[in-house]
Amino acid sequence: MRRTVGALLRKEFLVELRTLESVPGMALFAVSTFVVFHFALDATSVNGKEAAGVLWVTLLFAAMLGVNRLFVADAEQGGFDAFLLAPVDRSALLIAKALALLAYLAVFELVAVPAFGLLLLEPSLGQSMPDLLGVLALADLGIAVIGTLVAALAVQTRARDLLGPLLALPLLVPIVIGAAKASAPLLAITAPGASPARWLLGLGLYDLVFGLIAYAVFDFLLED
Amino acid sequence: MPALPLHEAGKYVAAAYVVVFALVLIYVAIMAIRLSRVERELGELLEQADRRQERENAPEDLARPGAAV
Amino acid sequence: MYGRGLRALSLATAATWTVALGLVFFYAPLEADQGFVQKIFYVHVPLAIVSLCGFVLGGVLAIQHLRTRDARWDLRSYVVIHMSLILGVGTLITGSIWAKASWGHWWVWDEPTLVSFLIVFLLYATYQPLRFSIEDPERQSRYASVFAIAAGAFVPLNFAAVRMSTGYVHPRVLGDTSNLPGPMALTFLVSLLAMALLYATLCKYEMTAKHARGQVRALRRKLSGEAQAQGRSAAPTLHSGSSGPSPAPSPRTAGATAARSAGASSAAPATSSTPAVGRPGA
Numbered sequence: 007m008r009r010t011v012g013a014l015l016r017k018e019f020l021v022e023l024r025t026l027e028s029v030p031g032m033a034l035f036a037v038s039t040f041v042v043f044h045f046a047l048d049a050t051s052v053n054g055k056e057a058a059g060v061l062w063v064t065l066l067f068a069a070m071l072g073v074n075r076l077f078v079a080d081a082e083q084g085g086f087d088a089f090l091l092a093p094v095d096r097s098a099l100l101i102a103k104a105l106a107l108l109a110y111l112a113v114f115e116l117v118a119v120p121a122f123g124l125l126l127l128e129p130s131l132g133q134s135m136p137d138l139l140g141v142l143a144l145a146d147l148g149i150a151v152i153g154t155l156v157a158a159l160a161v162q163t164r165a166r167d168l169l170g171p172l173l174a175l176p177l178l179v180p181i182v183i184g185a186a187k188a189s190a191p192l193l194a195i196t197a198p199g200a201s202p203a204r205w206l207l208g209l210g211l212y213d214l215v216f217g218l219i220a221y222a223v224f225d226f227l228l229e230d
Numbered sequence: 231m232p233a234l235p236l237h238e239a240g241k242y243v244a245a246a247y248v249v250v251f252a253l254v255l256i257y258v259a260i261m262a263i264r265l266s267r268v269e270r271e272l273g274e275l276l277e278q279a280d281r282r283q284e285r286e287n288a289p290e291d292l293a294r295p296g297a298a299v
Numbered sequence: 300m301y302g303r304g305l306r307a308l309s310l311a312t313a314a315t316w317t318v319a320l321g322l323v324f325f326y327a328p329l330e331a332d333q334g335f336v337q338k339i340f341y342v343h344v345p346l347a348i349v350s351l352c353g354f355v356l357g358g359v360l361a362i363q364h365l366r367t368r369d370a371r372w373d374l375r376s377y378v379v380i381h382m383s384l385i386l387g388v389g390t391l392i393t394g395s396i397w398a399k400a401s402w403g404h405w406w407v408w409d410e411p412t413l414v415s416f417l418i419v420f421l422l423y424a425t426y427q428p429l430r431f432s433i434e435d436p437e438r439q440s441r442y443a444s445v446f447a448i449a450a451g452a453f454v455p456l457n458f459a460a461v462r463m464s465t466g467y468v469h470p471r472v473l474g475d476t477s478n479l480p481g482p483m484a485l486t487f488l489v490s491l492l493a494m495a496l497l498y499a500t501l502c503k504y505e506m507t508a509k510h511a512r513g514q515v516r517a518l519r520r521k522l523s524g525e526a527q528a529q530g531r532s533a534a535p536t537l538h539s540g541s542s543g544p545s546p547a548p549s550p551r552t553a554g555a556t557a558a559r560s561a562g563a564s565s566a567a568p569a570t571s572s573t574p575a576v577g578r579p580g581a
Binding site: 234236239240242243245246247249250253254257261264265268271272275278279282 | 334335336338339342343346385388389392393396397399400497501504508511512515518519522523
Binding site: 155160162164187216220226 | 418428
């Protein structure tokens with residue numbers, strides 16, 4: 007299983023490195039969105055709850071771009087068939103794709119979050135960075151799991167670019183709730199506090215439950 | 231907010247119950263359309279069956295062995 | 300036969316509704332804070348509860364479908380979710396009316412149940428577009444079942460998450476069913492039963508209608524001896540008398556899938572409902 011996942015992951019990264027179709031787009035989209043927010047909010051800087059809101063909305067919609075492209079190459083060029091012919095556990099594809107999406111999210115956030123700190127955030131990012139990284143990690147995990155499941159569902163439909171985000175956004179609301187609540191005190195201007203553990207726990211639980219559900223149903227999506 | 235006086239509150243309560251009633255009635259209407267469609271289709275199929283019956287009866291009078299339908 | 304028991308069920312629904320409405324307007328006492336407006340509670344909350352249970356039930360039925368591959372489970376799952384969506388519309392509208400009457404706004408973010416409901420509704424509103432955009436019937440049923448399972452699991456999680464997110468400042472009024480005095484509790488339970496029976500009746504009604512429609516189609520095919528071109532539909536169709544795993548894709552899909560790229564499901568041999576006239580697209 008591990009070797010299968012490893013092989014699939016290598017293929018994902020190779021394709022992404024050669025085509026660069028997901029991650030740069032996501033990063034660029036995020037930065038542009040920050041600019042849009044500047045004009046939309048008519049504010050030079052945001053902090054606290056507003057900051058958390060701007061950050062998470064942007065990250066979420068940029069992630070949608072990555073989700074949309076996740077299975078497209080496989081669907082259009084017969085990658086699914088090739089995988090199904092191999093005598094391997096089918097869940098390996100779910101795990102590999104989710105890990106790949108997680109990696110894409112991590113990489114584009116390496117650009118997006120500092121950009122956010124630079125462009126819009128009033129307090130400096132450095133002081134609350136470790137906690138923020140924790141929130142980002144947990145939220146990204148959830149986005150990756152749900153994004154992969156939804157991408158697999160949507161790629162076989164005729165309106166895949168539309169249905170993907172439409173399906174994903176309600177499912178991602180609990181993650182947004184947890185992430186926003188957890189990061190608001192971290193981005194506050196006056197003595198940034200720590201995130202209440204409650205939200206981190208909630209995020210973790212949601213990730214776990216949906217991970218299990220995705221693992222249970224994914225096989226049925228791959229049948230011929 | 232303090233409780234609305236009865237003549238005002240009555241309108242809202244009535245509206246809420248009317249909504250439920252309206253939903254059920256809309257469903258009844260949709261079902262009526264489908265029922266009449268099924269009735270029409272069954273009528274057509276009955277005609278088709280009758281025509282087929284006539285076609286079967288006609289060549290039987292000539293009684294050719296191996297006659298196709 | 301889906302229609303069996305439908306008459307008894309609908310009579311029971313009518314009787315329960317009469318009793319429930321009588322209790323609501325002639326028996327239940329006026330609530331101290333909200334006055335007469337509180338009566339909306341007896342339709343709004345049952346609508347919400349039955350709708351949510353329906354969504355979760357849709358997920359359970361979908362599990363059965365994936366386990367047995369019997370198309371009838373998929374039909375049940377589809378109908379149940381469809382009806383829950385309609386009840387969901389009712390929940391949101393009655394909730395909005397209640398919010399306006401209680402607080403003067405058509406929408407309030409303070410009510411976690413209403414907010415959670417909106418999110419669940421938005422999710423299930425994608426169910427039919429999802430089905431409609433997958434042409435192959437077998438794949439459509441399969442993907443819809445996967446969606447129904449994930450979404451059904453999402454419902455309780457979502458409610459927990461939204462509940463956590465709203466502050467503890469505002470007391471929950473709309474959804475609160477605890478500390479109900481006796482007469483109110485009785486009225487509420489009877490209203491809930493009435494709504495559940497209404498839901499069951501509508502579901503059974505719908506399934507009977509769909510089944511009958513499928514039978515008419517099958518009859519048409521038998522009589523005319525050729526396959527009818529079926530339009531794209533979001534709903535599963537039942538072939539009359541099917542009791543085993545879902546039948547092989549009809550010749551229409553055989554033509555469509557043959558035209559699509561490799562990877563689509565292979566054109567299985569046509570079922571016996573198309574006699575020697577020849578398969579279009581073969």
